[in-house]
Amino acid sequence: MRLSPSPALDPSLAGSLVLLHLAVVAGGLALLSFASASASGLESVRCRLQGTPRPPAFSQDGDFVIGGVFSIHSYMHTVDHSYTSLPEPLQCTGSLNSRELRFSRTMLFAVDEINNSSDLLPGVTLGYQVHDSCNTVPMAMNVAFHLANGLDPMFDTGEQCSGSPTVTAIVGESASSPTLSMLRIIGPFGIPQVSHFSTCACLSDKKQYPTFFRTIPSDQFQAAALAHLIRHFGWTWIGAVRSDSDYGNYGMAAFLQAAQEEGICVEYSEAFSRTNPLSRVQRVADVIRSSTARVVVAFVSYRDMKILLREMERLPSPPRQWIGTESWVTDPDMLRFSLCAGAIGFGIQRSVIPGLRDFLLDLSPQKVSNSPLLTEFWEGAFGCVGVEEKVCDGSEDIQQLQAPYTDTSQLRVTNMVYKAVYAIAHAIHSIVCEERENSTVNCDKNLNVKPTQVLERLRRVNFSRNGYQVSFDANGDPVATYELVNWQRRESGKMEFVTVGLYDASLPPDQRFDISREITWVKNSTQVPVSVCSERCPPGTRKAVQTGKPVCCYDCIQCAEGQISNKSDSSDCLICPEEYWPNAERDLCILKPVEFLSFHEVLGIILTACSVGGALLAITTAAVFYHHRHSAIVRANNSELSFLLLFSLALCFLCSLTFIGRPSEWSCMLRHTAFGITFVLCISCVLGKTIVVLMAFRATLPGSNVMKWFGPPQQRLTVVSFTFVQAMICTLWLVLSPPFPIKNITTYKEKIILECDVGSAIGFWAVLGYIGLLSLLCFVLAFLARKLPDNFNEAKFITFSMLIFCAVWITFIPAYVSSPGKLTVAVEIFAIITSSFGLFFLLFVPKCFIILFRPEKNTKKHLMEKTSNDIRY
Numbered sequence: 001m002r003l004s005p006s007p008a009l010d011p012s013l014a015g016s017l018v019l020l021h022l023a024v025v026a027g028g029l030a031l032l033s034f035a036s037a038s039a040s041g042l043e044s045v046r047c048r049l050q051g052t053p054r055p056p057a058f059s060q061d062g063d064f065v066i067g068g069v070f071s072i073h074s075y076m077h078t079v080d081h082s083y084t085s086l087p088e089p090l091q092c093t094g095s096l097n098s099r100e101l102r103f104s105r106t107m108l109f110a111v112d113e114i115n116n117s118s119d120l121l122p123g124v125t126l127g128y129q130v131h132d133s134c135n136t137v138p139m140a141m142n143v144a145f146h147l148a149n150g151l152d153p154m155f156d157t158g159e160q161c162s163g164s165p166t167v168t169a170i171v172g173e174s175a176s177s178p179t180l181s182m183l184r185i186i187g188p189f190g191i192p193q194v195s196h197f198s199t200c201a202c203l204s205d206k207k208q209y210p211t212f213f214r215t216i217p218s219d220q221f222q223a224a225a226l227a228h229l230i231r232h233f234g235w236t237w238i239g240a241v242r243s244d245s246d247y248g249n250y251g252m253a254a255f256l257q258a259a260q261e262e263g264i265c266v267e268y269s270e271a272f273s274r275t276n277p278l279s280r281v282q283r284v285a286d287v288i289r290s291s292t293a294r295v296v297v298a299f300v301s302y303r304d305m306k307i308l309l310r311e312m313e314r315l316p317s318p319p320r321q322w323i324g325t326e327s328w329v330t331d332p333d334m335l336r337f338s339l340c341a342g343a344i345g346f347g348i349q350r351s352v353i354p355g356l357r358d359f360l361l362d363l364s365p366q367k368v369s370n371s372p373l374l375t376e377f378w379e380g381a382f383g384c385v386g387v388e389e390k391v392c393d394g395s396e397d398i399q400q401l402q403a404p405y406t407d408t409s410q411l412r413v414t415n416m417v418y419k420a421v422y423a424i425a426h427a428i429h430s431i432v433c434e435e436r437e438n439s440t441v442n443c444d445k446n447l448n449v450k451p452t453q454v455l456e457r458l459r460r461v462n463f464s465r466n467g468y469q470v471s472f473d474a475n476g477d478p479v480a481t482y483e484l485v486n487w488q489r490r491e492s493g494k495m496e497f498v499t500v501g502l503y504d505a506s507l508p509p510d511q512r513f514d515i516s517r518e519i520t521w522v523k524n525s526t527q528v529p530v531s532v533c534s535e536r537c538p539p540g541t542r543k544a545v546q547t548g549k550p551v552c553c554y555d556c557i558q559c560a561e562g563q564i565s566n567k568s569d570s571s572d573c574l575i576c577p578e579e580y581w582p583n584a585e586r587d588l589c590i591l592k593p594v595e596f597l598s599f600h601e602v603l604g605i606i607l608t609a610c611s612v613g614g615a616l617l618a619i620t621t622a623a624v625f626y627h628h629r630h631s632a633i634v635r636a637n638n639s640e641l642s643f644l645l646l647f648s649l650a651l652c653f654l655c656s657l658t659f660i661g662r663p664s665e666w667s668c669m670l671r672h673t674a675f676g677i678t679f680v681l682c683i684s685c686v687l688g689k690t691i692v693v694l695m696a697f698r699a700t701l702p703g704s705n706v707m708k709w710f711g712p713p714q715q716r717l718t719v720v721s722f723t724f725v726q727a728m729i730c731t732l733w734l735v736l737s738p739p740f741p742i743k744n745i746t747t748y749k750e751k752i753i754l755e756c757d758v759g760s761a762i763g764f765w766a767v768l769g770y771i772g773l774l775s776l777l778c779f780v781l782a783f784l785a786r787k788l789p790d791n792f793n794e795a796k797f798i799t800f801s802m803l804i805f806c807a808v809w810i811t812f813i814p815a816y817v818s819s820p821g822k823l824t825v826a827v828e829i830f831a832i833i834t835s836s837f838g839l840f841f842l843l844f845v846p847k848c849f850i851i852l853f854r855p856e857k858n859t860k861k862h863l864m865e866k867t868s869n870d871i872r873y
Contacts (some may be wrong), residue, residue: 062127069172733763
């Protein structure tokens with residue numbers, strides 16, 4: 001960081017004015033500036049670094065220098081400060097990560113490739129300063145100061161103290177938390193930082209981090225992809241572990257939100273860090289072992305993941321399906337953990353960088369000996385550290401070395417480093433180079449390029465390298481594209497990464513996810529594991545959440561009557577439409593069966609047979625009477641009314657047929673009106689016969705002349721008059737509110753009853769009431785005439801027939817009201833047929849018996865003798 005003195009110093013100040021600017025100290029590094037001023041004005045500013053500069057791991061001079069920051073080591077050496085002497089320079093400790101070393105060397109390869117290019121920055125040399133951040137925040141801040149200030153202990157800044165940073169842009173860091181700390185320092189100076197592996201979604205906030213770019217997708221996309229993946233395989237009950245860092249905390253927060261939107265429940269969510277006490281890691285491992293969730297989502301850095309898996313291997317653990325993030329799921333060093341066999345997760349797309357492997361393996365003994373970092377790598381790779389019997393002499397063959405450094409078969413994050421360097425080079429190219437008319441490119445390497453200029457041009461870069469597109473959106477993020485990677489075990493027992501699908505966030509939501517190959521799951525199974533809190537509720541049931549538990553824990557309850565669920569795991573049951581009813585499984589609404597009294601069912605056949613049989617008996621009796629119309633018994637019983645009565649009885653029997661069959665508008669109107677009119681006609685005939693009997697007896701008394709007032713014309717008029725009244729009632733009924741067919745869906749829930757609604761209840765009961773009134777009148781008159789002296793006195797039979805008739809229709813009323821469905825119609829038909837048979841048997845069967853089987857009694861003499869005897873008696 002360069003410091004600037006105030007441009008307006010008080011000229012009265014004499015001597016030297018010491019301006020002490022204390023920047024944030026990161027491991028003992030600070031910047032102290034001294035300014036000398038006099039009355040004549042400001043002369044010069046000399047600055048020196050407070051602390052010992054730490055040299056970069058790799059460096060090269062150039063016209064424009066690019067900084068690089070990688071987590072080559074895992075820890076930082078901590079020193080107890082005595083405060084009596086200057087602190088020692090910060091040092092990295094722990095094992096060297098050869099994968100990160102490959103990242104840093106890839107940056108060198110890209111710079112070397114650009115320097116030898118005739119198309120990109122021709123005639124311009126790029127330099128670099130590559131630092132090791134130890135994957136710690138303090139060291140990352142220290143590196144940020146180094147890149148901003150340079151490494152010279154003392155330097156002149158000029159009269160205006162207007163020095164600029166020593167680098168034009170920075171590639172890195174590999175982790176999100178160190179990147180955040182670096183941005184707080186270099187961001188205010190406008191130095192752009194392009195990360196290859198910092199995926200925290202928080203870095204997309206341009207208000208806080210306007211100078212940040214990355215070639216790797218944001219975790220916001222990965223979190224959505226993970227939730228989509230888990231939902232795709234039907235896992236609704238999972239466990240979650242994360243690194244206790246910006247990467248893990250922000251990433252897991254985004255994932256949990258996406259999982260909630262997908263209906264996924266999390267049994268536990270644990271955080272830990274490799275710097276935590278071992279007991280903390282053990283507790284997380286115990287939670288995973290004891291959980292019921294068989295799927296574990298690990299939003300963990302690869303360094304933290306190694307510590308967790310070592311602890312998981314220490315004790316037997318039930319098999320778990322691991323879901324990984326790009327940080328560890330494609331790290332070759334993780335393949336040694338067999339308990340993760342079958343793991344799946346999203347990784348950066350695998351790529352090919354021509355010439356990189358040769359560059360990585362081009363390590364001569366001189367190069368190795370000149371670089372402490374390469375020396376440490378070489379000794380660690382070939383086992384020369386701490387072994388007295390073996391000393392590395394440079395004869396080791398790196399071509400045969402099997403290590404993450406030399407493994408270029410899975411170039412994923414490595415390509416992100418490569419693209420980051422090229423993005424910065426293209427931004428610088430757009431500033432210092434211009435194309436001439438003859439298509440040649442001229443670059444001015446002496447141009448003073450400021451980091452802010454590079455920052456502005458980075459926002460607009462758009463190029464393709466080795467078939468891979470490089471560009472940034474408004475948040476500094478690239479297009480999110482992932483490979484779905486599966487850990488599969490070969491026949492030899494060795495595990496390998498297999499790409500089984502793709503995820504492209506630039507496509508429409510329903511086309512982003514594509515699985516192209518078979519996945520091998522935990523235990524080397526091809527069967528998708530099941531991880532649910534409760535088994536799926538089958539169709540016909542609904543979910544009822546268990547009290548005090550997540551929504552994924554539920555009981556399956558059968559749908560209520562009249563409701564269905566036609567898919568698994570339904571939250572609610574659907575009510576079937578009015579004309580539908582659930583099937584036995586309650587997973588489908590089916591049409592309710594339609595029920596009505598049919599001619600084809602047993603009850604309909606019986607009633608039809610009785611109706612037709614009764615009509616045939618009436619017609620047969622009429623034929624017998626007609627054949628014997630001149631006999632005494634026929635003539636004595638008013639043959640004209642008898643024939644009319646038999647005709648009306650036949651109609652009464654037949655009108656019951658209108659009640660059978662599918663109701664229609666015409667049948668509904670016909671059945672009730674036909675029934676009302678024919679029965680009134682029948683009762684009118686019986687009433688007429690009753691009056692004739694009474695009048696005939698009165699006519700036998702001396703001086704009586706009553707029969708002339710009730711002869712055949714008057715009898716016909718009586719029948720017509722009574723019937724006409726009923727016809728008028730029926731006509732008014734049909735005109736004002738006629739009967740009509742309805743679908744009765746209230747009596748039975750599971751079926752529809754087709755029946756006739758009476759329309760006007762007043763009209764219906766008026767018809768029945770009129771029939772009842774005539775029946776009651778007929779019964780009273782017949783009862784009064786029951787002891788009249790007549791050998792074939794009909795009054796007794798009429799009395800009994802009316803008694804039966806009234807009894808039938810009185811009991812009909814409650815039976816009609818209480819009978820459900822088609823039984824209502826059956827009760828009405830039964831009442832019609834029963835009352836008709838009652839009249840027929842009591843009024844005509846005795847006469848037919850005498851006519852057919854006792855002809856000797858069918859004489860006038862026999863009738864007169866019986867009558868005389870009765871009178872004398």
